[in-house]
Amino acid sequence: MTRHAQSERLRLSDELDRLGPDLPTLCEGWNTRDLAAHLVIRERRPDLVVGLFIPFLSDRAEREQRAIAQGDYPALVDTFRRGAPAWNPMSRPKVDELANLVEFFVHHEDVRRAQPGWEPRDLPAALQGKLWTALKRSARLMFRKSATGIVLIAEGHGRYAAKLPDHHGTVVLRGTPAELVLYAYGRKSVARVELGGHADDVAALQEAELGLG
Template sequence: MTRHAWSERQLLCDELEQLGPDAPTLCEGWATRDLAAHLYVREGRPDLSIGAFVPLLAGRLEREQDRLARGDYSALVSRVRGGAPTWNPTSRPRVDELANLVEYFVHHEDVRRAQPGWEPRDLPEDLQQALWAALRRLARLMFRSVPTGVVLVAPGIGRHCAKLPDEHGTVILRGAPAELVLLAYGRADHARVELDGRADDIAALRSARLGLG
C-alpha cells in the first residue's frame, strides 16, 4: 500500500532538521522544537497526551512537553521520524495512514508555510485523492462551528456538502484537496482557496472557529 502518512512524516522531519529548533511554525506560540515535542508526546506518551482532554492533567502535559522541547532536539526529531512505538496501533501501516495522514500533512505545511517565500507543493494525484477522502470523512467535524452552509469543491476530483446552513446562506470553498484540508484545519490565511458566496456569509465563515478546537 502507498504510505502517504509515512512519507509526510519523513518530509516533515527533513524540514525540522534543516530549519533547527527555533524556526517559526503556523501553530501559534510554537517553534519547531515545540511541534516536534507535540508529535512525540501524541504517539509515544499517552500518560501525557491525555492532558489534552482532561483539564486537571493539562498542566502536566504542558510542563513535560516544554521540557522535551528544551531537550536534545536532534534526538527528539529522530524519535518522531521513527514512528509510533510497536504497542501503538498507529505503528501498523494501515492504521497509520488512516490516523496520521492529515496530521503529518498539516504539520508539514505548518513548518513550510511559516517560512518566507513558500509556495504550494506540486503534489501527486494519489496524495490529493487521499487528502480528499480524508477531508470528506472529517468535514462535518471540522466545520461544525460555522454558521453557514459549506460546500467543498475540488476541481476535477469532486464536490461535497460539508454542512447545511444555520443562520446564513451557503459558501462554496474551491481549491485543491490539500488547500481545502489546510483551511478546514484553521490555516485559512495560508491556504489557496477561493470562497464564493454572499459577503456576509463569507465573513461569518471566516470568523468561525475551524478544526478540532
C-alpha cells in the same frame, strides 16, 4: 500499498532538521522545537495525550511538553522519524495511514508556510485523492462551528456538502484537496482557496473557529 503518511513523516522530519529548533510554525505559540515535541508525545506518551482532552490534566501535559522540547533537538526529530513504537497501533501501516496522513501533512505545512517565500508543493494526484477522502470523513467536525452552510469543491475529485446553513447562507469553497484540508483545519490565512457566496456569509465563515478547537 503506498504509505503517504510515512512519506509525509519523513519529509516533515527532514524539514524540521533543516530548519533547526527555533523557527516559527503556524501553531500559535510553538516553534519547531515545540512541534517536534508534540509529535513525539502524540505517539509515545499516551499519559500526556489525554491532557489534550481533559482540562484538569492540561497544565501537566503542557509542562511536560515544554520539558521534552528543551531536550536534544536532533534526537527528538530522529525519534519522530523512526515512527510509533511497536505497542502503539499507529505502528501498523493501515492505522498509520488513517490516523496520521492529515496530521503529518498539516504539520508539515505548518512548518513550511511559516517561513518566508513558501509556495504550495506540487503534490502527486494519489496524495491529493487521499487527502480528499480524509477531508470528507472529517469535514463535518471541522466546520461544526461555522454559522454558514459549507460546500467543498475540489476540481477533478468532486464536491461535498459539509454543513447545512445555520444563521447564514451557504459558502462554496474551491481548491485542491490539500488547500481545502488546510482551510478546514484552521489554517485560513495560508490556504489558497476561493470562497463563493454572499459577502456577509463569507465574512461569517472567515471569523468562525474551524478545526478541532
